[in-house]
Amino acid sequence: MFCQNCGAEINDNAVVCVKCGCAVVKKEQAQLETKVSNNLALAIFSTICCCIPTGIVSIIYATKVDGLLKSGDVNGAKDAAKKASMWAWIGIISGAIFGVIYILLAIIGEAANNMQ
Template sequence: MNEQVSHPGTPPPNYLVFAILVTIFCCQILGIVSIVFAAQVNSKWNAGDLEGARIASKNAKMWAWIGLASGLAIAMIAVLLSVFGILAGISLGGMDF
């Protein structure tokens, strides 16, 4: 039987939208970890585990930010490598026609 415990206040934010956007656009692995924690927030809150809901919310936010940062870092590295490759090609005369 699934009983809901009544308690005052609102549940902590679950960051599910943020986690989904990170999964789609930045880093799938870390985004999925964030989605798992985000999905736990409301269920833990409804079960009466207030501290567990807060911890899950904190973890969902943390993993979403880590996923966003790593996705941006990978994109920046790819752009820098492309620019350096183009500059190296130009300096070696690879663009002479």
């Protein structure tokens, strides 16, 4: 395998890199330590402030991330995190669009009232 610090080829059983002296992290261990943001805060924000249906989908994906990471499925965790973020943003953007439409309708309604 290769040192993750300097890239030197080292023995598979080595604990410390012979070239740079850096502690060697085994590949599986490195994957387990990979942090994948679960986007749960974004999902909850989207649900509360914008759009409940897409927010719930987002929360479901966000809550899957940590479990997938623990089971060692880093790609699955990344995929779930990506979907959580995507659904959260769909909710936030559609919430913003509906908000703008609502304000425009309110302004038009107000203007119509003033004309009478």
